[in-house]
Amino acid sequence: xxxxxxxxxxxxKCAQHALQFLIPIAKxxxxxxxxxxxxxxxxxxxxxxxALNIFEKLEEEKKKLDVHLTEVTSILGEQDLESSVKIVxxxxxxxxxxxxxxxKPDLIVMGTVGNxxxxxxLMGSLAFKVTSGxxxxxxxxxxxxxxxxxxxxxxxxNFMPGDLQNLLFLLELVESGSAxxxxxxxxxxxxxxxxxxxxxxxxxxxxxxxxxxxDVTSTLLSHQKVTQGxxxxxxxxxxxVLALASAKRNFWEQLVNESLxxxxxERADIPMLVFTSISN
Numbered sequence: 556x557x558x559x560x561x562x563x564x565x566x567x568k569c570a571q572h573a574l575q576f577l578i579p580i581a582k583x584x585x586x587x588x589x590x591x592x593x594x595x596x597x598x599x600x601x602x603x604x605x606a607l608n609i610f611e612k613l614e615e616e617k618k619k620l621d622v623h624l625t626e627v628t629s630i631l632g633e634q635d636l637e638s639s640v641k642i643v644x645x646x647x648x649x650x651x652x653x654x655x656x657x658x659k660p661d662l663i664v665m666g667t668v669g670n671x672x673x674x675x676x677l678m679g680s681l682a683f684k685v686t687s688g689x690x691x692x693x694x695x696x697x698x699x700x701x702x703x704x705x706x707x708x709x710x711x712x713n714f715m716p717g718d719l720q721n722l723l724f725l726l727e728l729v730e731s732g733s734a735x736x737x738x739x740x741x742x743x744x745x746x747x748x749x750x751x752x753x754x755x756x757x758x759x760x761x762x763x764x765x766x767x768x769x770d771v772t773s774t775l776l777s778h779q780k781v782t783q784g785x786x787x788x789x790x791x792x793x794x795x796v797l798a799l800a801s802a803k804r805n806f807w808e809q810l811v812n813e814s815l816x817x818x819x820x821e822r823a824d825i826p827m828l829v830f831t832s833i834s835n
Contacts, residue, residue: 558586561660563651565592566623569666573696574627576826577664578634579704580694583730588638589658590627592620593651663693692724692830699824705729708736709794711785714754721800721830722762726769728796735770736762737792741784747775789825800830
């Protein structure tokens with residue numbers, strides 16, 4: 556069955572940087588790449604003259620976008636990757652959300668810093684709002700990230716039912732055939748509880764059974780702030796990819812409210828794979 560990767564781009568340097576990571580992943584997954592860019596639409600209630608002026612500007616912008624999109628698809632074509640383009644128009648958050656639901660990609664790839672032009676922001680907070688409800692994983696590439704083959708992963712979990720499936724997806728990104736995975740849970744209690752360690756060990760064993768060729772470890776941490784605990788760990792471990800998952804949507808909201816995304820954009824220099832197929 557053919558697979559699809561959705562590449563969200565605003566044609567910024569950060570998006571171009573993310574493209575470098577996308578290419579080997581798309582080859583590894585043997586995936587078709589859908590290149591998408593979003594533009595706003597006139598708001599309801601504005602005057603006819605104002606709306607007409609905006610529509611004229613949008614048409615001019617679309618012509619420029621065609622050039623940019625062709626450049627991206629040409630780069631992908633040079634790498635023997637099939638691709639197609641999509642300009643998503645409308646109120647950006649719901650329009651992109653609807654398009655993602657329609658496309659049902661296997662993976663979304665984007666940069667974490669983009670242009671701030673009004674109506675053209677795909678990166679940053681808007682992209683996270685769109686993809687936080689997506690049923691597919693989202694790979695975000697910090698502008699500071701240096702490309703290297705994905706072999707070392709840190710998977711932060713709150714013990715969700717799809718953990719094993721998520722971990723197996725991680726292994727699909729491995730190019731070399733060998734990988735190490737550290738499964739991590741951060742608790743805000745002072746005492747590390749045995750049941751949590753048991754859950755980590757069980758998940759570790761299930762992954763080892765599913766793929767005996769990988770090196771799996773488990774880490775149970777206690778920290779007052781989940782976000783800081785994760786950041787401290789990746790600073791120590793220096794994985795190639797940090798993956799985030801949770802059993803409950805309110806846990807994801809906790810991470811966002813504690814500005815994990817903002818802190819990672821500012822401080823992290825490694826890619827993040829966010830699993831957002833989270834049960835309520």
